[in-house]
Amino acid sequence: MIRQYDKIKDMDLSFETKLVDHKINEMDTGRDLTQCICHVDMDAFYASVEELDDPSLKEIPMAVGGMHMLCTSNYKARQFGVRSAMPGYLALKLCPQLKIIPLHFPKYRAASAKVRAIFAKYDPSFLPMSLDEAYLNLTNYLSTSELTPEQLVQQIRDEIQQETQLTASAGIAANRMLAKICSDFNKPNGQYFLPMEREAIMKFTSNLSIRKVSGVGRVTERVLQTLDVKTCGDILHRRAILYRLLSPISFQFMLKCYLGLGSTNFNLESDRKSISVERTFSALSKPDDLYRKVDELAELLAVDLGRNQIQGGKTVGIKLKLTSFDVRVRSKTYPSYISKKEDIARIVKELVQKELPVSIRLMGIRLSSLPPKVDDDHGVKKYFKKRKNTDAGEEQPRKISTVPSSPVSVLTSTSVTPDTHLTASIAANENAPSIVAVTCPICSRSLALDNHQFNQHLDECLNKVTVKAILQQQQQNQSPPQDQTQGRSLLDYYR
DNA sequence: CATCGAAGGACCC
């Protein structure tokens, strides 16, 4: 798939560059710098809570979790390289004297509740992401106080420490994406303030490793690395290439990274989409053993369903991790909601049966297509919420994403072979400042212009029409372009 | 052909 890149990399991408620049400009000027968002992250949360109960743990390397996997480690243990999300056996190799404490969720929940009570004082609609992490919108509070954002956040963190004896780190910035990154900057017991100003933000992102952005993991990092993109600032130089290579959604995401854009609203009305249980065990392959596991899991899931007040789900799915570590996911959707333990078990067994013979080390079962949450009000309020949601999303993740054809179609649709067409005209212009007949790829008009005029025309055209409108127009005017770029998703590069 | 369901992944905490 790198071949796709090789093909593109030597091409003339001046048109793409223009198109992207226009898009960047649009996004840049639409920037919202009015909000003050804070991301608070408790330091080594589970481990710190355990240390509260047993202060002697502070003096030794310690981690919380199980032999299979650790959730957190204290800072003593981190000196040995013991990190969270590390299997216990490996951690013990790194640090033989490591003490591993089992999880005590009720304790963590209690500590979390105290912290959240503090958050609520400063932002009643704060957004908890997990027990130890939350976003706060401090804009309102700041408007009624003399404090600077930094002073206010210091105050919040002091309060947390007084109330719980636990320390927190925080990031303060114009949106969630930036605040999240900032909270990592002065990690244990510190905070970082990124002013809500364009210049400061652009400077910040220009040298920021792309990997710091939430949503960019190992795979994406590697793919981008092969495209010479290491920092958010690098995205600008590679914008045309990225535009050609990535899906609209991925590309939009890249531009946001470059510009330091992120969402500021917390009302993501997130009812859950699925509920599941899964367990790892020593290899099983006998059907009877598998079915017994199914019964166990179905039982657990049914209990969970009840505890979460979920009526049921229309889609029943299984996940099998083979002893080879390959993963198989299967699912089936029904017209009515499935909720009873027996029904779940029966359907799951059918799904499992089709996979036989298998030897697996993990089995998971899942219910999705859950019923919409009916929060006891009729019509009006729901309608209101919906509206609020859509108009608040002025910078939602998928703006150009609804375009079914690829962005490349802008190019491919106008003339038979637009690339050669464009480059031909430009090449001609190099030889002499002659006037060449070209077809504008945007408005589809035939033009007799020299290179400079043509570029000017492009600018005008781009300013008049939004990218979306362009694409729509192209779509209805043109026959479907034969698109040789199939895999523009990041993931495709991996194969 | 717009939609949906299924499968496969990446990623997050």
Next chain:
DNA sequence: AGCCAGGGTCCTTCGTGA
């Protein structure tokens, strides 16, 4: 100095009903 566990979300692609 290996990618694990368990609970999720979201994105993408493909195939199939219309």
